[in-house]
Amino acid sequence: MFAWAVLSFIGIYWLPFDAPSAAACLFAMAIGCFANWLKNRSFHCAITGPVFLIGGMMFLLSRERSPRVNTDWVWTFVLIGTGIAFLLEWRYAKRSASQL
Numbered sequence: 051m052f053a054w055a056v057l058s059f060i061g062i063y064w065l066p067f068d069a070p071s072a073a074a075c076l077f078a079m080a081i082g083c084f085a086n087w088l089k090n091r092s093f094h095c096a097i098t099g100p101v102f103l104i105g106g107m108m109f110l111l112s113r114e115r116s117p118r119v120n121t122d123w124v125w126t127f128v129l130i131g132t133g134i135a136f137l138l139e140w141r142y143a144k145r146s147a148s149q150l
Contacts, residue, residue: 053081072121073113076106076128093143094135101131 083099086092105128112119 053078071109071113072124073106073109076102076109080106093139094132097135097138098132101128101135 080099080102083095083102087095087099105124108119108124109121111117112121
């Protein structure tokens with residue numbers, strides 16, 4: 051939440067990071083995932099952090115440069131990447147409850 055607030059504040063002066071932009075939301079989610087991975091070593095965050103970062107960069111580049119990015123493809127990439135991350139965690143990551 052703090053990362054999104056900071057990025058939204060930056061968005062006051064630099065429009066690609068305005069509060070409701072997809073780039074700001076995905077960058078904030080990436081920062082949250084990286085922080086969660088560093089603190090808790092959540093398996094899915096090791097995958098979703100880079101996925102959100104790539105998605106945010108694609109939206110940012112789309113707003114700043116002339117080549118347009120098809121947002122449907124970016125959101126499809128983000129959704130599939132997130133789904134794969136959670137499926138891999140569910141299937142392979144060790145759970146603390148099973149170690150008791």
